[in-house]
Amino acid sequence: MKSPALRVPKSRSPRKPKGQGAERREEILDAAQGLFAQKGVHAVSTRQIAEIAGISQPALYAYFATKDDIAAELCVRAFAILAERMAAARVGYTPTPENFERCLRVYIDFGLDHPDAYRVAFMLEKSVDGSFLEKTGGRPMIAGKEVFAVFVEMVGELHARGLMAGDDVMAATQSLWAGLHGLVSLLIARPEFPWIDREPLIATHVAMLRRGALK
Amino acid sequence: MKSPALRVPKSRSPRKPKGQGAERREEILDAAQGLFAQKGVHAVSTRQIAEIAGISQPALYAYFATKDDIAAELCVRAFAILAERMAAARVGYTPTPENFERCLRVYIDFGLDHPDAYRVAFMLEKSVDGSFLEKTGGRPMIAGKEVFAVFVEMVGELHARGLMAGDDVMAATQSLWAGLHGLVSLLIARPEFPWIDREPLIATHVAMLRRGALK
DNA sequence: GTGATAAGTTATCAGTGATTGGCGACGCTG
DNA sequence: CAGCGTCGCCAATCACTGATAACTTATCAC
Incomplete structure (x- = not known):
């Protein structure tokens, strides 16, 4: 059998288990800043922001309401x-x-x-x-x-x-x-x-x- | 038994079977004009336009590409x-x-x-x-x-x-x-x-x- | 009637923002 | 060190979006 614990279903920024509160927020803002500047605000999805920030999309909502x-x-x-x-x-x-x-x-x-x-x-x-x-x-x-x-x-x-x-x-x-x-x-x-x-x-x-x- | 031909699953503008080409287009534009003016362009959905125009949402795409x-x-x-x-x-x-x-x-x-x-x-x-x-x-x-x-x-x-x-x-x-x-x-x-x-x-x-x- | 065309429908797709429920690691008591 | 609570996080999911595919119906020429 394959190793059952083989996670990482898609390649992602390799630092999922990190982030203590405050700095995660900054990472999200940095990711969003870059994407917004590049593509414009409403052409950027929350999933794209999350991927660059190295977290899952729902995790954004722990730091920002919308x-x-x-x-x-x-x-x-x-x-x-x-x-x-x-x-x-x-x-x-x-x-x-x-x-x-x-x-x-x-x-x-x-x-x-x-x-x-x-x-x-x-x-x-x-x-x-x-x-x-x-x-x-x-x-x-x-x-x-x-x-x-x-x-x-x-x-x-x-x-x-x-x-x-x-x-x-x-x-x-x-x-x-x-x-x-x-x-x-x-x-x-x-x-x-x-x-x-x-x-x-x-x-x-x-x-x-x-x-x-x-x- | 209920009447089997009871259509109209939701109340809608009561003129589905109508529309000869050109005037449908105008009706769509009228509907969109009103909605855009009221809510702003990107807060209006194609389904809302279609409902006011009295047609189904995909029917819009017969007249407009996007x-x-x-x-x-x-x-x-x-x-x-x-x-x-x-x-x-x-x-x-x-x-x-x-x-x-x-x-x-x-x-x-x-x-x-x-x-x-x-x-x-x-x-x-x-x-x-x-x-x-x-x-x-x-x-x-x-x-x-x-x-x-x-x-x-x-x-x-x-x-x-x-x-x-x-x-x-x-x-x-x-x-x-x-x-x-x-x-x-x-x-x-x-x-x-x-x-x-x-x-x-x-x-x-x-x-x-x-x-x-x-x- | 019969085939072709046009118009509109239902069903569905991938992608969106946002919510839920549970998993797992941490820090604290005892 | 065991137990437990809390918190951060994520998979799964929801309702909705714009758009497409496949099917059904009405109309018209012949």
């Missing part, structure tokens, strides 16, 4: 990076047009560096029942709002110095954010479009937004 | 409407800032009037293999490019009259398009965000884009 929760966690972490970058861009900040442009670029660069986090946060489809935002308690959205708050502050300072074109700070900020988001999201969602070179495009866009928002 | 093809068809039709509207906005057009703003508003209004078509065209997730765009032969994208071409033309005219801020027409057009897309897509994807009133927001945005793009 697949969307995994995406949400990655998203929140990515936004922590964005918040950090924007804070760094405001170190020794004085509200000048040059610094203004610099902050806009920080936002754009972040979106292009973390397209999947950006997608999860701002580009995912809504749906009436069981939406992603409801399932995840809107955590990515909340993280995004904190970043938005930095913009409000920044525009407020410029307005106080009489540099803004209009008088409605909130309107100007939302419009500005929309302008930034448009470029980032289109570059992410439509990479096959015949864009001009990226750097001059970003430069043109940032300059346009500055002219449009400032006096 | 579910995405249904969305693509709706998208192309919606873009026909946008192209029509933009053509109408250019009747007797002279390249003035006022007419420029009017065309921007046509684009924004279209996106907000047809959020699902807009989502399919510009906001759907890419994926490496089996992407929506590949499956549908990029038809929605092509329809979108025609609209983009109108923008190029428009910006070109303004540039010829020396009204544009920069000298690179293509860069200015792509930046402008991104600016418009940003507002439309954010309003669609994040309706729960604490936006200011829509009309002043649109007015602010259009004014900002005009200041940014024109001299």
Whole structure:
């Protein structure tokens, strides 16, 4: 007879018996991060994540309630990076047009560096029942709002110095954010479009937004 | 004995035996249009579409190769409407800032009037293999490019009259398009965000884009 | 009638996200 | 060291998805 204890029915990442709580969670997040970045969030299955993480698919649910929760966690972490970058861009900040442009670029660069986090946060489809935002308690959205708050502050300072074109700070900020988001999201969602070179495009866009928002 | 011919295993739209080719297709599109608008594209199943259309689920595949093809068809039709509207906005057009703003508003209004078509065209997730765009032969994208071409033309005219801020027409057009897309897509994807009133927001945005793009 | 065609059906497939029940190794008492 | 409880994990499974195959029915030309 064959050896009855011959397990491993399919080849798998060879470290099934490991993982103490916390680090397994990180391994799952790492696996998901890679797959999401490569294939896009909703083209990745929980089984693929589990296989790369070296565990079975149900084991995921010991660490995350849903697949969307995994995406949400990655998203929140990515936004922590964005918040950090924007804070760094405001170190020794004085509200000048040059610094203004610099902050806009920080936002754009972040979106292009973390397209999947950006997608999860701002580009995912809504749906009436069981939406992603409801399932995840809107955590990515909340993280995004904190970043938005930095913009409000920044525009407020410029307005106080009489540099803004209009008088409605909130309107100007939302419009500005929309302008930034448009470029980032289109570059992410439509990479096959015949864009001009990226750097001059970003430069043109940032300059346009500055002219449009400032006096 | 019960009547043996008691069909109708589940209550259904009571017109199974009908449908001559062409009109069935329209019924399917109508059903899908309504469901997509209500729940979002990827939260709607083919079975739901079929039930509302009054046919069985496999019968869909006699008219459309895939579910995405249904969305693509709706998208192309919606873009026909946008192209029509933009053509109408250019009747007797002279390249003035006022007419420029009017065309921007046509684009924004279209996106907000047809959020699902807009989502399919510009906001759907890419994926490496089996992407929506590949499956549908990029038809929605092509329809979108025609609209983009109108923008190029428009910006070109303004540039010829020396009204544009920069000298690179293509860069200015792509930046402008991104600016418009940003507002439309954010309003669609994040309706729960604490936006200011829509009309002043649109007015602010259009004014900002005009200041940014024109001299 | 008869064969061919078109349209729609039931039955089914592989793959998805998520749940259940039990197995086995660990750490703690005694 | 025996016993036991707990926890991490996995095989099996569920309901559902998009899509396909094979069969049945209605219609029409001849």
